[in-house]
Amino acid sequence: MQRLWLPILLVVVGIGLVLTFFQGAIAKRIMRAGLERAQAADSIAERPDGLHVVLCGAGGPLPDPVRSGPCVAVIAGQRVFLVDVGSGAARRLPRLGIQPGRVDGVFLTHFHSDHIDGLGGLGLQRWVGGTHKLPLPVYGAEGVSEVTGGLNQAYRLDAVYRTAHHGPEVVPPTGAGFHPVSFPEPAEGEGTVVLEDEGLRVTMFRVEHPPVVPAVGYRFDYRGRSVVVSGDTNQSTNLERFAEGVDLLVHEALSPELIAIVGEAAAANGLSAIEKIAGDVPTYHATPVQVAETAAAVGAGHLLYYHVVPPLPVPGLASVFLEGVPEAYDGPVTLGEDGTAISLPAGSDRILVE
Ligand SMILES: [Zn+2]
Numbered sequence: 069m070q071r072l073w074l075p076i077l078l079v080v081v082g083i084g085l086v087l088t089f090f091q092g093a094i095a096k097r098i099m100r101a102g103l104e105r106a107q108a109a110d111s112i113a114e115r116p117d118g119l120h121v122v123l124c125g126a127g128g129p130l131p132d133p134v135r136s137g138p139c140v141a142v143i144a145g146q147r148v149f150l151v152d153v154g155s156g157a158a159r160r161l162p163r164l165g166i167q168p169g170r171v172d173g174v175f176l177t178h179f180h181s182d183h184i185d186g187l188g189g190l191g192l193q194r195w196v197g198g199t200h201k202l203p204l205p206v207y208g209a210e211g212v213s214e215v216t217g218g219l220n221q222a223y224r225l226d227a228v229y230r231t232a233h234h235g236p237e238v239v240p241p242t243g244a245g246f247h248p249v250s251f252p253e254p255a256e257g258e259g260t261v262v263l264e265d266e267g268l269r270v271t272m273f274r275v276e277h278p279p280v281v282p283a284v285g286y287r288f289d290y291r292g293r294s295v296v297v298s299g300d301t302n303q304s305t306n307l308e309r310f311a312e313g314v315d316l317l318v319h320e321a322l323s324p325e326l327i328a329i330v331g332e333a334a335a336a337n338g339l340s341a342i343e344k345i346a347g348d349v350p351t352y353h354a355t356p357v358q359v360a361e362t363a364a365a366v367g368a369g370h371l372l373y374y375h376v377v378p379p380l381p382v383p384g385l386a387s388v389f390l391e392g393v394p395e396a397y398d399g400p401v402t403l404g405e406d407g408t409a410i411s412l413p414a415g416s417d418r419i420l421v422e
């Protein structure tokens with residue numbers, strides 16, 4: 069037996085020495101292969117024609133390792149649109165096979181910081197990644213031009229440096245920044261078609277997120293398939309109007325039970341501002357059960373939770389978050405994380421969770 073141990077030990081030590089000696093070379097080879105794969109990744113071309121949703125950010129304003137700030141990528145055919153761009157979302161996109169240079173436009177639901185604090189970085193990555201000659205269109209209700217104007221000002225010097233360094237052929241100066249496309253907030257019961265092109269229709273409708281005005285959601289219709297993205301809202305009868313019969317309802321939710329624990333922890337630490345905020349936020353978000361009731365009321369084919377608040381860092385919290393949901397809605401439910409993807413192939417009624 070002892071005779072066997074010695075050669076095994078020598079082999080293990082030998083492998084260890086070789087790995088240590090060639091560590092750098094091996095790491096560089098892995099890096100090269102990984103980059104080649106990541107840069108070539110194009111999950112858009114690989115999908116069948118249809119409407120597809122990929123969560124580039126499934127979280128809200130609080131830091132969450134598996135949920136970036138709110139961002140919903142909606143792919144219609146070969147075109148890519150984002151609903152809101154929260155913190156971390158733009159950096160998540162390439163890892164989901166969506167190159168920022170491919171983004172055709174952004175729809176903003178409202179101007180809370182967590183919904184726009186990834187937009188500056190996305191604009192830069194989209195510009196340099198796609199050699200765009202026109203700025204990124206940003207659709208929204210009134211107020212959107214104030215946001216894009218501020219970002220254009222903040223990133224103006226950066227754009228000058230990039231063009232000077234890399235040349236106008238690579239980063240054309242006319243393509244930097246954002247172009248606002250602003251609409252009045254639609255009245256209750258009325259929808260505004262903000263984009264109608266190549267078979268895609270995007271309709272803006274009002275939601276309830278007081279005191280935040282304007283606050284809107286969007287309905288996407290493409291080749292017989294449909295998606296509604298709620299933005300931030302209380303349980304909303306107006307959203308129910310526009311989500312009637314929708315294939316996929318992508319809805320925000322906040323768990324009052326779990327946010328109360330955030331408030332209690334803040335109180336225990338004497339953090340009175342955090343305690344106050346934790347007490348305030350349930351007034352302008354929907355609970356998971358209310359969202360399930362909405363999904364049932366409109367007959368949604370599938371319910372996808374995003375803007376999941378608070379973060380769920382402990383195993384078992386997901387089931388607390390979803391308590392009471394199956395009783396309210398008997399359809400399929402997905403609790404979103406970054407990268408959650410749901411496909412609605414055209415010419416079918418299939419709903420595929422990837
Ligand atoms: Zn929010």
Ligand SMILES: [Zn+2]
Nearest residue numbers: 178180277300
């Ligand atoms: Zn909000």
